Amino acid sequence: MAGNTKERLLDSSGELFRRQGYMGTGVKQILAEAGAPFGSLYHHFPGGKSDLGAETVRRSGFLYGLLLGEFAGPEVELAGGIRAFFAGAAGTLRETDYADACPIATVALEVSSSDEEMRQACADVFNAWIEGGTARFELAGIPHARARTLVIQMLAALEGAFVLSRALRSTEPVELAGEASVASIEAALAA
Amino acid sequence: MAGNTKERLLDSSGELFRRQGYMGTGVKQILAEAGAPFGSLYHHFPGGKSDLGAETVRRSGFLYGLLLGEFAGPEVELAGGIRAFFAGAAGTLRETDYADACPIATVALEVSSSDEEMRQACADVFNAWIEGGTARFELAGIPHARARTLVIQMLAALEGAFVLSRALRSTEPVELAGEASVASIEAALAA
DNA sequence: CTTTCACTAGAGCGATCTATCTAGTTTCCC
């Protein structure tokens, strides 16, 4: 095997955690998906599953933040970018049979009252999203405090819509959450 | 033991699933919390853990819907009731050290791509909340389609805010989601 | 060529998981 075993482990665990959560994913399943033996896991992640879990959360969260930035970066108009991002999220849900939504939300809910290290990893990711989003909204001319409020409301709408859409097997909640978020942004820009 | 063992089992599993999810809660833990032996569980729930899980989701979801109805029932003004409900949810989070949020969201994310029976139970609960909420919003004078949209957006905001608030250990997301929901409702009532 | 070290490989361990099984107790109807 080439020297990309660690990345394959992170890719596999990221995908599995996103769909079935942390508790619902066994180490053996991650190893099978990555095509790696036990030895490799405990070489790259001495702390075992929780070590891999924390790093997976940080990495998957970072990548998802990048994705958001690609849709709504400074080079595109803000409201249109956000609209496209929600539409893309709805499309991904449809294409993956409602499996792929937020990569860390399931884990966040599972661990936030029982595993402080992993809860902190999730909190760091959410804070990074909030700060990155706030900066982008400010760039569009929205004052700092209002920008931060709007971003938190948008992220809440997105995360909650993912919960509803996956359970209901319908993209309607994601689409409606996108509409509400876009409307709030347009109102803030018009003010 | 009196004849309330089944209820104690449902109460215990409801509380544990809310905090740690379905996969993160063991049968033994539920039994210990309820003070019941294995035999009682498999007598009342022949299908075992998944049987108990599905019934817990339906029951907890129903009770949470009742709670929402108590805050924002027909006898109070709609926007004020919703505001009070979000404030209450924030208070509960604070009082329980950010443990008690939505009783079924964690389970919904965990099972919606792997256990069809439980996913359906979650979907039934969400649909009941949407229908109940839509009826209440219509009663306040909001047209059906708009009412339904607003309710879905409000539930998404609530669920997502719970994810953020628990991970960040802050009530800010829930409070901001409440403000956004109340503002949308007031705008619809003014139209 | 040899030593070294990062990494692969997987057998096997103890703990824990859900579920079953038999036995005992309580309740209620006749």
Added chain:
DNA sequence: GGGAAACTAGATAGATCGCTCTAGTGAAAG
């Protein structure tokens, strides 16, 4: 009181869990 049904009780089975351990491989350094 007698008997059936509902329920409690917990030991135990069998599978699976995360993890440790030793051995082996490949490439780079000296």
